[in-house]
Amino acid sequence: MKFSGVVLTDGNASSGYNRFFSVEEGLSAICFDKVFARDWTYPDTFEYYRRKRIKCAEVLVPDKIGFEYIKSAFAATKLAEYKLRGLSWPLPIEINPDIFFM
Template sequence: MERDEIKELHFISSIENLESILRRGILSHDKASKINHKSVALEDVQDRRRGKRVPNGDLLHSYANLYFHARNPMMYYLVSNGHDDLIVVRVSPAVLDLPDTVLTDGNCASEGTRFYPSPEGLAMLNSELVFARYWTDTNYWPIREKKRARNAEVLVPSLVPSRYISGCYVDTLDKRTRCQAFDDLPAVRIRKEIFFR
C-alpha cells in the first residue's frame, strides 16, 4: 500500500457518541469503558481482543482503533443486525505519524493478523484486499482471508485527538441534521453505500 492511497481513515460509532468524540477524541476500548457511551463493539470479538498484545507488549485494548475504510465486514454485520444509529467518523491520515501508532494487515481479533509500525508498515499491506469493494468468493478460506484483510486497522495509543477529525459520513437526512448541529464538525456527507444501503 502506498501512503497516497489513504485519503482518510474511519471510525464506526453510534451517533449517540458523537458529542463525546468531538470533546474527548476517539478513545481506546479501555478509556471508553470508563465513560458513559453506546458501544457497537461485538462482545465475542472483544473477548478475543481482550488480553491480546501488540508486538511492543501493550494491550490491544489500550489503543483506539480505526479502519482504512468503514465499508467492511464489521459494518455489514452491524447494519444486518439492526444497528440503525451508525455514523462513520472521518479521520485525517496524519494520525499515521503519531508516535507508537501500529498498523495491522487484518482484523486484530483474527489469527494470522500481523502488526507493523506506522507509517513504514504500509508497504506490508495489500491495498487490493484492504480496499476491496467485495470480499465474497466461492470457497471458504479465500472469503475468510478477504474478510480479515478488509478489516485491517490503524491502532493509535490511548486516543485519537479530536483535532484529527475531519467530518463524518451518514446514511440519512435525519443523521446529517443531527451531526450538523455540532459547529466543530467540519463536514457531514450522506454516503449510503458505506452503510450498504
C-alpha cells in the same frame, strides 16, 4: 500517522491471523486493493474469510486522537448522518454505504 506507538494491522486486530506492523512496514505490507475492495465475497470459503479479514485492517493509535486532526466523518445512511448531526458534529459528513458492513 506521526503519533508515537501507532501500529497497523493487515486485518481485524482481534483476529488471531493478523500481522502487526510499524507504520512504515504496514504501508508496504498491507494489500490496500483488498482493504478498499467494494466486494470481498469469493466462491472459495477460505478465501472469502481471508478477504473479509483483510477488509478490516486497522490503524491502532494509543491513547487518543485529538479532534483537531479529524477533518470529516463517513456515515452509512442519511439516518446515521442525522444522528451524528444531532450530537452537534460540526464537520462535513459524507454518506458512503460502501465502506460499511451492511
